[in-house]
Amino acid sequence: MDIIERFLAYTRINTTTDIAKGQAGIVPSSEGQMELARFVARELEELGLVDIKVRDNAILTATLPANVDYDVPVVSFFGHLDTSAELKTDTNAQITRYEGGDIVLNKELEVILRASEFPEIENYIGQDIIHTDGTSLLGADDKAAIAAILDAILFLKNNPEIKHGPVKVAFVPDEEQGMLGSKAFDTKEFGADFGYTLDCCGIGEFVCENWNAGHAVVTFKGQSAHPMSAKGKLKNSLLMAHKFISMLPGGEAPEYTFEREGYYWVKQMSGNSAQTILNLDIRDFTKSGYLSRKDFLQKLSDSCSLLWGEGSVTIKLVDSYENVSNSLQGDASFPIDIAFEAYRHNGIEPNVIPMRGGYDGSILSQNGLPCPNIFTGAHNFHSVYEYMPVDSLKAASKVVVDIVRITCEREASKN
Incomplete structure (x- = not known):
């Protein structure tokens, strides 16, 4: 399964967060989140990961074992299972080869993604773009993260010459209502040394500070x-x-x-x-x-x-x-350095943006797991105009691979 097929498969599972249930302390707040967690767990098993656990609250964790015989810091990657509650309808994703101008999402309902309103779309002329039929969210927030992470794991499995230490992955529920999943996440049990969320932002954007x-x-x-x-x-x-x-x-x-x-x-x-x-x-x-x-x-x-x-x-x-920046100061800033090197190895100049909001990494960081955020490439989250340039999604996967590679290479250079 390639990265596009993988992402589209995830969008077919409705994982809309349920605000009322979340506020009542029910996590996951929607059955679709557990369905997606179990679906991804089966994929991780096929990829040869170990220690795969799907908990009662739908938190999914797994480990890709190291392929080197020396100690390497354990890097981890996170995505969230739920989609925002603005719309609860099922997603009917479509792919358009974008040649400029507007994209008609739904002719019958006259829903149009207008370049005049979203001018950044013209940065993707000549690329395939995944979008909705104008009646739902796309769910790239945050199913794009899951697709990018698993695609990166697949690449590492198929290319054993790329040396790496242990790689841990985690997918958590109900980020969209107060980061309930990350608040329930046990960072000590997880056992990673640092991590990255993939949540939001166009290609090149990087978050290492928030409110x-x-x-x-x-x-x-x-x-x-x-x-x-x-x-x-x-x-x-x-x-x-x-x-x-x-x-x-x-x-x-x-x-x-x-x-x-x-x-x-x-x-x-x-x-x-x-x-x-x-x-x-x-x-x-x-x-x-x-x-x-x-x-x-x-x-x-x-x-x-x-x-x-x-x-x-x-x-x-x-x-x-807390602001994730509080956990990334001084000697603890190395996750930023590794990410920037991975970006530039892929010809991407890091664009550091302050996030005027919270994300799972802010909770994980204050709980002892430094966790900045890298892009998925999607735009217009929480909107029927949400879209995902395919090349950007592929770039996110490549950045994940290079973060894993660079982490190992840095440790090897010390020996």
Whole structure:
């Protein structure tokens, strides 16, 4: 099975994450994720991998044994099984030889991938592009990763002259809702020294920094009263919450920021005049900036409580995930160096981008497994306009092979 057939086979298994089940603590949140895990496990067995395990939560791990007799750091590669919940429909993938201009995804529904809206597509003139029929996501996020990793393993098996140490692979569920799979992943049991996720991004893009992230739950307690006798008695918690929001820095919200600019994101407010609960996300690329934002919210909450009465405002601050950069400093930066060498060996110049979000590698890194992110080559994730240039997918597979090769060569040069 070549890399295209492999990817298309994965897209035929519906693995849409189920938000309600995930929030209820059910992992995997959808049956398709377990189906895909078992499907890939059978492929890994055919490829001769060992220690293949599919756990009850659909976390799949396996090992390609070393073909050298000296110790080599254990490198690992990760993808996630689920697709985002924007659309739950089955995927009907198609392949178009792209010659420029627009691609009609669905003539009947008038769904068109327009070059004017997505101009980067014209970088792929003369290439085959995989896309949907305009009624679903493609699922390249993140089935492209699974296809690239297994294609790389197949290449290593067919080319034993490429020396390598142990290679571990892992595929986890429910990344699309708070990285539930990676949070349940046991990095110590896994036994890798470092790793890479393949998740997002056009060819050449590389992620080694993302948000330090957390959220705040602010509770406003007012005092209800009948309006006929409310004067001097009614304390409206809804208005307290609105005043709190008005004291947040005006330009530091997602809609006003980009690149490495942090923000506060007012996400949800619910309640009545007696009690209102406000949910906010906190994001910053630097650790000091993130801590400063948490401190600001705590002080604002304390000040408002003094102003409106003791206990009228309380806040709960919760850390969600760290910037992967925190785990890739100094001597720990070697996974970046290896990836850059692999990119350039394939004629690809690394394009380092800050990820304004989280990914499995941020959780894995803070749990002791340094894990930057390499490209799959796909574009327009979470959209019916998602597409995958075939040459980019093949390039991702070649980068994986070279990371494995370079890791071994570096260790051999020390002996």
